[in-house]
Amino acid sequence: MSKQYRFPENFLWGSATAAYQIEGSPLADGAGPSIWQRFAHTPGRMLNDDNGDVACDHYNRWRDDVGLMKQLGMQGYRFSVSWSRVMPEGRGRVNPKGLDFYERLVDTLLENGIQPTATLFHWDLPAALDDRGGWLNPDIADWFGEYSEVMYKRLDGRIKRWATLNEPWVVTDGGYLHGALAPGHRNRFEAPIASHNLLRAHGKSVQVYRAVGKHEVGLVVNIEPKYPASQSPEDLAATRRAEAYMNRQYLDPVFFGTYPEELREIFGEAWPEWPQADMDLIRQPLDFIGVNYYTRNVARHDEANWPLKVSPVRQTQHTYTETGWEVFPQGLTDTLTWVKERYGNPKVFITENGAAFFDPPKAERGRVRDPLRVSYLRQHLRAVHKAIEAGCDIQGYYVWSLLDNLEWSLGYSKRFGIVHVDFETQTRTPKDSARYYASVVASHGEAL
Numbered sequence: 001m002s003k004q005y006r007f008p009e010n011f012l013w014g015s016a017t018a019a020y021q022i023e024g025s026p027l028a029d030g031a032g033p034s035i036w037q038r039f040a041h042t043p044g045r046m047l048n049d050d051n052g053d054v055a056c057d058h059y060n061r062w063r064d065d066v067g068l069m070k071q072l073g074m075q076g077y078r079f080s081v082s083w084s085r086v087m088p089e090g091r092g093r094v095n096p097k098g099l100d101f102y103e104r105l106v107d108t109l110l111e112n113g114i115q116p117t118a119t120l121f122h123w124d125l126p127a128a129l130d131d132r133g134g135w136l137n138p139d140i141a142d143w144f145g146e147y148s149e150v151m152y153k154r155l156d157g158r159i160k161r162w163a164t165l166n167e168p169w170v171v172t173d174g175g176y177l178h179g180a181l182a183p184g185h186r187n188r189f190e191a192p193i194a195s196h197n198l199l200r201a202h203g204k205s206v207q208v209y210r211a212v213g214k215h216e217v218g219l220v221v222n223i224e225p226k227y228p229a230s231q232s233p234e235d236l237a238a239t240r241r242a243e244a245y246m247n248r249q250y251l252d253p254v255f256f257g258t259y260p261e262e263l264r265e266i267f268g269e270a271w272p273e274w275p276q277a278d279m280d281l282i283r284q285p286l287d288f289i290g291v292n293y294y295t296r297n298v299a300r301h302d303e304a305n306w307p308l309k310v311s312p313v314r315q316t317q318h319t320y321t322e323t324g325w326e327v328f329p330q331g332l333t334d335t336l337t338w339v340k341e342r343y344g345n346p347k348v349f350i351t352e353n354g355a356a357f358f359d360p361p362k363a364e365r366g367r368v369r370d371p372l373r374v375s376y377l378r379q380h381l382r383a384v385h386k387a388i389e390a391g392c393d394i395q396g397y398y399v400w401s402l403l404d405n406l407e408w409s410l411g412y413s414k415r416f417g418i419v420h421v422d423f424e425t426q427t428r429t430p431k432d433s434a435r436y437y438a439s440v441v442a443s444h445g446e447a448l
């Protein structure tokens with residue numbers, strides 16, 4: 001075996017999913033609706049009118065899915081908790097059957113030697129809270145703190161690593177600025193408020209964890225490195241705006257207590273003055289940062305592209321995935337070294353990395369060949385190793401995703417899983433990429 005890809009002894013190899021994308025049964029056993037339950041049942045919002053009523057039926061098949069992770073040798077599993085399954089109205093009443101579901105899942109993961117990592121909010125806000133303004137209502141920081149306390153008190157210790165939020169940028173950009181994701185708003189004035197309240201809620205949750213938790217809590221962000229299409233002043237400024245908007249908007253407040261100045265430039269009159277008390281709340285010390293990496297962006301100035309005035313430039317020399325993302329593994333190394341240099345080499349887990357390539361709706365004689373995904377994983381894991389060799393404190397990697405699942409408003413049209421799901425029969429079939437990833441895990445990276 002080549003020794004060139006040696007990973008740290010305690011490096012954790014896992015896979016990741018999210019509640020609304022895999023569980024199904026969104027209203028079972030006393031669960032309340034989330035905004036994604038509402039959004040997915042709103043005509044015209046979802047490709048092919050797909051929804052999460054069944055998804056991967058993980059709510060009923062969770063034990064077999066843990067068995068699948070065991071079979072693949074997974075050491076960790078990152079999942080998300082459906083807030084409205086646990087608290088149907090988002091605050092106040094706790095639904096014991098909702099809590100029981102996650103407790104059984106966690107106990108079974110532990111019995112199988114798999115470390116659970118839970119994300120408290122992965123986009124599926126309780127609909128009852130959205131009725132009260134959702135992320136636009138400043139009270140949501142306390143609502144999220146209350147929900148966090150329920151989860152921390154019940155499961156901390158068995159869960160030793162918590163993430164408060166998943167990708168506040170996507171929630172804001174998709175849910176409040178461009179409207180492609182729930183709750184489907186398109187408002188330049190709402191987006192900064194929602195984004196700020198997401199960070200305030202994160203800060204409140206971390207404060208609660210420091211009071212009742214004994215292990216680790218962090219934040220998961222998507223980072224997409226920006227490269228200028230040219231060295232023209234316009235393209236360089238556009239690249240800086242895009243980089244501030246997607247990559248610094250969340251980590252700067254958390255690490256420095258300040259927003260990037262470009263945000264006022266981008267949002268203009270729609271960017272409020274934020275109280276110092278808010279910035280102090282957001283700036284809670286964290287135990288780790290989760291980085292989700294998919295692709296890079298080559299940015300050019302585009303006066304017409306509201307409000308960022310930036311557009312991507314397609315790179316013809318590289319492969320693109322089914323979601324239209326360039327395969328660019330060097331961007332992962334660049335992202336990890338950028339985080340190290342800008343934020344003082346914090347402990348990082350790559351909490352999502354993967355790709356959608358075309359896979360058939362059904363396996364053929366028990367096999368699903370996905371060479372492009374095998375190549376994607378190999379290249380990106382090598383990119384991680386390169387960052388580790390550059391001194392980055394990377395402590396784990398979760399492939400997105402364990403299962404083919406509901407790709408939000410793109411429905412079931414995009415398959416990210418290393419395990420194929422036949423959505424007619426719910427049959428799971430490990431793809432070639434699952435076998436490859438399992439061999440990498442078993443060899444602790446040497447099979448890369």
Ligand SMILES: N=[N+]=NCCCCNC(=O)[C@@H]1[C@H]2[C@H](O)[C@@H](O)[C@H](O)[C@@H](CO)[C@@H]12
Nearest residue numbers: 018166167170222224292294295352407
């Ligand atoms: N150009 N461009 N932009 C790329 C920006 C990526 C934004 N989307 C994500 O990161 C989502 C993350 C989410 O956690 C998961 O729930 C989603 O299923 C995956 C796959 O979509 C990724």
